[in-house]
Amino acid sequence: MSVLVRIPTPLRPLAGGQSELSEEGQSVKEILDNLISRFPAMRERMMDESGELRRFINIYVNEEDIRFREGVSTPLSSGDEVSIIPAIAGGA
Amino acid sequence: MTNESSAPVFFSRALYQSIVDHAHSVHPEECCGLVASDQTGTPVRVIPMTNILHSPVRYQMDPVEQFSVGKSLRLEGMSLWGIYHSHPISEPYPSVVDINLAYYPDVFYLLTSPVTTPPSLRIFQIKDSKVTEFPLILKEVD
Numbered sequence: 001m002s003v004l005v006r007i008p009t010p011l012r013p014l015a016g017g018q019s020e021l022s023e024e025g026q027s028v029k030e031i032l033d034n035l036i037s038r039f040p041a042m043r044e045r046m047m048d049e050s051g052e053l054r055r056f057i058n059i060y061v062n063e064e065d066i067r068f069r070e071g072v073s074t075p076l077s078s079g080d081e082v083s084i085i086p087a088i089a090g091g092a
Numbered sequence: 093m094t095n096e097s098s099a100p101v102f103f104s105r106a107l108y109q110s111i112v113d114h115a116h117s118v119h120p121e122e123c124c125g126l127v128a129s130d131q132t133g134t135p136v137r138v139i140p141m142t143n144i145l146h147s148p149v150r151y152q153m154d155p156v157e158q159f160s161v162g163k164s165l166r167l168e169g170m171s172l173w174g175i176y177h178s179h180p181i182s183e184p185y186p187s188v189v190d191i192n193l194a195y196y197p198d199v200f201y202l203l204t205s206p207v208t209t210p211p212s213l214r215i216f217q218i219k220d221s222k223v224t225e226f227p228l229i230l231k232e233v234d
Contacts, residue, residue, distance in 0.1 A: 086195035091150035092179040
């Protein structure tokens with residue numbers, strides 16, 4: 001089953017310059033695993049040392065933050081859009 | 093450090109004023125927001141965002157707003173040009189926290205501080221933890 005994955009600008013150089021691509025998977029985790037398998041350099045930017053999604057990486061399925069669903073276990077349907085969005089944060 | 097060889101960045105005074113006004117309106121909390129560019133790459137819109145931390149020393153953009161604005165810009169054919177925030181009690185230069193959390197190496201980071209008169213606005217890029225400042229030239233007319 002194929003879903004559309006939107007790649008944010010800062011990660012595009014690690015994904016062959018693509019802004020969106022088609023990926024196979026039944027859940028967000030499968031999508032991320034397949035994405036990292038294709039583009040291994042994305043692992044460090046998206047995952048922490050324990051393999052968990054970095055706190056400052058937000059992932060949306062269609063309009064919904066996966067943290068308000070089932071996290072990376074969130075199931076996907078054909079035609080879903082998965083958006084990867086690095087948080088914008090900082091401070092003095 | 094300022095890189096004097098960096099090309100100057102032109103920015104409209106109206107956009108500058110929008111950022112300064114936003115910083116003033118939420119002071120002493122840090123403000124944050126986005127600057128969008130049109131299809132020519134010219135910065136044309138300031139989009140104030142909510143700092144969900146409501147802190148004088150930290151900011152994090154509301155992720156729901158961030159997602160929604162990003163989608164709107166994409167549909168309008170606009171691009172993310174810059175990210176701004178304020179340092180209410182310190183100079184407008186990227187902090188260690190700013191540098192560590194700078195996930196967008198190709199956009200400009202604008203920092204303002206309301207403690208100076210007139211309020212200052214400085215512009216940077218942050219790539220691989222390296223800060224490069226650009227001379228900022230305010231234009232009277234868009």
